[in-house]
Amino acid sequence: MSERAGRSGLVAAVPVAFLVVFFVWPSGHVLVRAFGAGALREVLTDPTFRRVLWFTSWQAVLSTALTFGAGLPAAYVVARYDFTGRRLFRAFVTVPFVMPTVVVAVAFLALLRPGGAFAFLGWDRGLAPMIVAQVFFNVAVVVRIVGGFWANLDVRREDAARMLGASRARVFREVTLPLLAPALVAAASIVFLFTFTSFGVVLLLSDPAHATLEVEIYRQAFAYFDLPVAAALSLVQIVVVATVLWALSRAQERSALPQRLVAADVTARRPRGRERLFVAGVIGVTTVFLALPLVALALRSVRPGGEWSASAYRALATRPATTTSVVSPGLAIRNSVLFALVATVIALVVGGCAAFAVAARSRRVGRPLDVLVMLPLGASSVTVGLGFLLTFGSPPLDLSGAWILIPIAHALIAIPFVVRAVAPALRSIDPRLRDAAAVLGASPRAVWREVDLPIVTRAFAVAAGFCAAVSLGEFGATLFLTRPEWSTVPVAIQRLLGRPGEANVSQSLALATVLMGLTVVIVLAMERVRVRHLGEL
Amino acid sequence: MATRWWRVVRAAAVAGAVALVVAGCSGGTDPGGRGSVTLLTHSSFAASPDVLAEFTARTGYEVRLVQPGDAGLALNEAILRKDAPVADVFFGIDNTFLTRAFDAGIFEPYAPPGLDLDPGVPADPQQRVTPIDRGDVCIDYDKEYFDQPGRPPAPTSFASLVDPRYEGLTVVENPATSSPGLAFLLATIAAQGDPGWKDYWRQLRANGVRVVDDWTAAYQTDFTAGGGPGDRPIVVSYGSSPPADVVYSDPPRAEPRVGVVESTCFRQYEYAGVLRGAKNQAGAKALVDFLASARFQSDMPLQMFVDPVVAGAEVPAEYRRWAVAPERPLTMTPEQIGANREEWVKEWSDIVVR
Numbered sequence: 001m002s003e004r005a006g007r008s009g010l011v012a013a014v015p016v017a018f019l020v021v022f023f024v025w026p027s028g029h030v031l032v033r034a035f036g037a038g039a040l041r042e043v044l045t046d047p048t049f050r051r052v053l054w055f056t057s058w059q060a061v062l063s064t065a066l067t068f069g070a071g072l073p074a075a076y077v078v079a080r081y082d083f084t085g086r087r088l089f090r091a092f093v094t095v096p097f098v099m100p101t102v103v104v105a106v107a108f109l110a111l112l113r114p115g116g117a118f119a120f121l122g123w124d125r126g127l128a129p130m131i132v133a134q135v136f137f138n139v140a141v142v143v144r145i146v147g148g149f150w151a152n153l154d155v156r157r158e159d160a161a162r163m164l165g166a167s168r169a170r171v172f173r174e175v176t177l178p179l180l181a182p183a184l185v186a187a188a189s190i191v192f193l194f195t196f197t198s199f200g201v202v203l204l205l206s207d208p209a210h211a212t213l214e215v216e217i218y219r220q221a222f223a224y225f226d227l228p229v230a231a232a233l234s235l236v237q238i239v240v241v242a243t244v245l246w247a248l249s250r251a252q253e254r255s256a257l258p259q260r261l262v263a264a265d266v267t268a269r270r271p272r273g274r275e276r277l278f279v280a281g282v283i284g285v286t287t288v289f290l291a292l293p294l295v296a297l298a299l300r301s302v303r304p305g306g307e308w309s310a311s312a313y314r315a316l317a318t319r320p321a322t323t324t325s326v327v328s329p330g331l332a333i334r335n336s337v338l339f340a341l342v343a344t345v346i347a348l349v350v351g352g353c354a355a356f357a358v359a360a361r362s363r364r365v366g367r368p369l370d371v372l373v374m375l376p377l378g379a380s381s382v383t384v385g386l387g388f389l390l391t392f393g394s395p396p397l398d399l400s401g402a403w404i405l406i407p408i409a410h411a412l413i414a415i416p417f418v419v420r421a422v423a424p425a426l427r428s429i430d431p432r433l434r435d436a437a438a439v440l441g442a443s444p445r446a447v448w449r450e451v452d453l454p455i456v457t458r459a460f461a462v463a464a465g466f467c468a469a470v471s472l473g474e475f476g477a478t479l480f481l482t483r484p485e486w487s488t489v490p491v492a493i494q495r496l497l498g499r500p501g502e503a504n505v506s507q508s509l510a511l512a513t514v515l516m517g518l519t520v521v522i523v524l525a526m527e528r529v530r531v532r533h534l535g536e537l
Numbered sequence: 538m539a540t541r542w543w544r545v546v547r548a549a550a551v552a553g554a555v556a557l558v559v560a561g562c563s564g565g566t567d568p569g570g571r572g573s574v575t576l577l578t579h580s581s582f583a584a585s586p587d588v589l590a591e592f593t594a595r596t597g598y599e600v601r602l603v604q605p606g607d608a609g610l611a612l613n614e615a616i617l618r619k620d621a622p623v624a625d626v627f628f629g630i631d632n633t634f635l636t637r638a639f640d641a642g643i644f645e646p647y648a649p650p651g652l653d654l655d656p657g658v659p660a661d662p663q664q665r666v667t668p669i670d671r672g673d674v675c676i677d678y679d680k681e682y683f684d685q686p687g688r689p690p691a692p693t694s695f696a697s698l699v700d701p702r703y704e705g706l707t708v709v710e711n712p713a714t715s716s717p718g719l720a721f722l723l724a725t726i727a728a729q730g731d732p733g734w735k736d737y738w739r740q741l742r743a744n745g746v747r748v749v750d751d752w753t754a755a756y757q758t759d760f761t762a763g764g765g766p767g768d769r770p771i772v773v774s775y776g777s778s779p780p781a782d783v784v785y786s787d788p789p790r791a792e793p794r795v796g797v798v799e800s801t802c803f804r805q806y807e808y809a810g811v812l813r814g815a816k817n818q819a820g821a822k823a824l825v826d827f828l829a830s831a832r833f834q835s836d837m838p839l840q841m842f843v844d845p846v847v848a849g850a851e852v853p854a855e856y857r858r859w860a861v862a863p864e865r866p867l868t869m870t871p872e873q874i875g876a877n878r879e880e881w882v883k884e885w886s887d888i889v890v891r
Contacts, residue, residue, distance in 0.1 A: 102753065105754070105758060106757070106758050106765050106766060109758055109759075109765070109766045110765075110766035113766050113768050114768065115766075116766070124768075125747070125749070203714070203750040203751070203754070204749075204750070204754055204758075207747075207748070208711050208713075208748050208749075208750065208886075208889075208890045209890050209891065218714070219713050219714060221613065222607075222609040222610060222613060222714070223609065223712075223713040223714055223882060224713075224879050224882070224883075225613070225637060225879075300766075304764070304787040304788065305787060305788050307788065309787075309788070311787055311788070312787070315787075322585055322586070323583045323584070323585060323586075323840055324582075324583055324584050324585075324586060324589065324602065325580075325581070325582070325583030325840070386613070386617065389605070389614055389617065389618060389623070390617055390618065393618060393621055393623055394621040400623055483601070483602060483603055483604065484602050484604060494580075494753075495580060497753050497757050498580060498581060498752075498753055499581075499781070499785065500756060500757075500763070500774070500775075500778050500781035500782065500785065500842070501764065501781050501782055501784065501785020501786060501787075502763070502764025502785065502786065502787050503764075503785040503786060503787035504757075504764070504785050505757055505763070505764035505765055506764065506787055
């Protein structure tokens with residue numbers, strides 16, 4: 001045990017070093033420089049800020065709950081049933097997660113305004129579309145993290161309980177739910193953090209009367225130039241986030257039951273009889289919900305000015321180099337793919353080490369590390385972005401000309417996904433299984449290959465898909481660090497939309513449509529890696 | 538038992554750390570080398586590559602761009618990094634934020650030799666910054682919308698916007714987060730006086746004005762003639778939006794759909810300056826000279842949709858034909874704006890947002 005704790009300490013050093021250098025140091029730098037006790041007092045006592053904190057919290061809780069409502073059925077179906085197009089569906093749910101907020105806002109408003117499919121709701125900018133958009137963006141987190149773990153649960157436990165006469169509901173409540181808990185907590189914490197620090201959706205789909213902490217930090221920093229108040233607000237944000245994470249980490253640790261996890265392809269089967277209807281229904285409804293805004297967006301890209309035309313795509317493909325304002329789409333795609341690959345490698349290495357250390361159950365190392373790893377998701381991107389600018393532009397670590405900062409910033413956000421996908425799987429591997437294999441004469445290598453590898457590989461594949469998605473869609477950090485030659489697809493989309501004229505609008509929507517395709521291809525490629533590994537068994 | 542497991546992890550960790558260090562180091566070297574000059578600016582900056590190449594051919598310096606988002610973000614970067622500047626020149630600060638940069642002392646005084654400004658262009662007496670372009674933030678409207686029978690005539694003044702016939706037709710930007718939004722707030726203050734503007738905004742609010750956070754949301758998604766799913770035919774945008782509407786029309790159009798209410802226009806000037814502590818002082822001065830040259834100034838109209846401010850600059854015909862630039866626009870001195878900006882924005886928020 002002590003040897004193992006020692007090793008986990010060693011492995012923990014990698015993520016700790018990474019996070020200290022690329023997160024704690026830069027954000028601490030900003031906070032220390034801008035901090036003032038007076039500003040903190042103002043933030044803590046002013047009712048305006050208290051209202052902002054309250055709104056931020058309840059909209060995050062509500063959005064998280066609704067995201068689970070929308071995502072759990074699909075997570076179950078994807079985990080338990082083998083149906084045509086399952087892999088494609090799993091890749092497809094990731095698409096909304098990657099879409100730039102600004103084009104999603106265009107798509108949502110196109111659906112809600114007169115002439116749109118949902119005009120009858122009578123909604124425009126406001127709370128309702130904002131919350132629905134948060135669900136739209138985050139369903140992927142639930143489907144992939146919960147679904148990924150669910151696929152590894154041994155169905156035979158449930159079958160046994162059913163055989164003993166328990167109702168379906170009771171089996172779910174008393175057998176499935178407790179076993180699934182670590183993944184549920186993991187997904188919940190990520191969705192909560194994303195919605196708690198929501199920025200673009202709030203600005204673009206809500207109204208100015210509703211501001212999250214993140215929006216308020218941005219306004220204080222860039223509209224009022226009041227950095228002390230901005231710093232005090234981001235300190236409050238970090239403290240709230242860290243507290244919630246601490247509680248969730250405890251819950252996750254406690255809820256992990258050692259259990260027999262099995263390779264995913266064993267647990268899924270073709271749906272039979274009435275199940276076929278159920279599977280079709282769940283997949284159908286989820287697909288329609290996620291696809292409607294995407295289709296609205298793609299349709300607008302081929303109907304500039306209300307006429308069918310591929311002019312936007314033609315213009316993108318042949319865009320002459322007559323301006324520095326928008327990089328060529330080819331370069332943006334190349335940058336996006338390159339950054340996604342590098343960010344995925346960094347996140348898998350650093351996050352993988354963190355997951356092993358967290359799962360080693362040494363509470364002294366595990367839980368603080370678990371919270372530390374998640375913090376970048378819950379920290380203000382304004383603070384982190386400014387921190388990068390302030391810290392890495394001068395010695396001792398001068399990276400001001402270095403593109404590597406962008407994938408590093410992406411990796412900071414992707415690492416929590418790796419830990420959240422891998423640690424529950426590691427924790428749940430039944431030690432008796434390894435012991436049994438060893439007793440039966442399996443070499444350590446065989447134990448690793450037969451017991452750990454299939455389960456861990458699957459978790460890593462889920463994580464890798466997410467890392468790529470996080471990087472492809474990331475905008476906040478990229479915004480702070482961008483030089484034209486580093487523009488990613490989301491940055492190019494934003495730049496196009498920043499120029500007047502409908503040609504720019506339709507080209508930005510066309511580029512967003514290209515991004516959808518790119519996401520599906522890259523996520524499918526990640527899944528292929530997994531399939532190949534399992535095939536070796 | 539799990540020895541190999543940990544060995545694999547450890548090997549991967551070491552490999553990852555090495556890769557990171559290598560990537561970090563190789564990325565850390567400056568690809569531009571000694572012959573470059575770095576321009577910090579907002580994301581709306583644009584120029585023809587040919588024109589920038591001409592600068593390089595003439596001076597030997599290559600221009601590298603750093604564009605961290607909008608003007609507010611770029612200015613913050615310049616201020617926060619003033620002890621170790623990321624760039625040599627800053628371009629894109631306008632009269633609404635000028636005092637903020639002066640207070641922070643980010644500029645090294647410099648004036649291009651032989652600068653011949655158009656009459657009326659306000660230069661900085663202390664030569665910390667040089668005027669580069671001008672533009673007007675105005676109320677724009679969808680001409681086709683108001684041409685339809687049964688609709689009110691196109692708006693003609695600030696008064697139209699609070700007229701009940703125009704209820705629920707206007708979208709404006711939040712002055713707390715948007716540069717044109719701030720300019721429009723200043724326009725109402727310049728036109729209605731202080732405290733008359735407060736009453737005007739109360740009426741605007743009562744007349745169903747919609748406030749969104751930035752220009753993109755206002756023009757591209759809410760304005761009916763912006764190309765997005767818009768539902769508001771009146772918007773705060775620019776006097777140069779009509780030529781942009783023609784140049785970037787799809788399908789092609791000969792005349793703009795966008796009209797401008799001239800009496801509401803507020804004049805903005807954008808400035809450039811040499812950053813204090815710039816690594817390449819000589820290159821920085823050469824770049825400011827170039828930004829203020831007729832060659833660059835003639836390129837600006839169709840790149841950034843702004844007007845030149847120096848004598849001898851040529852404005853392309855399609856820009857000149859449609860751009861609206863009133864003879865006597867609303868305006869305010871940078872000092873007046875600087876002394877009241879935060880206060881006005883906060884008061885505005887209390888009236889319009891809460």
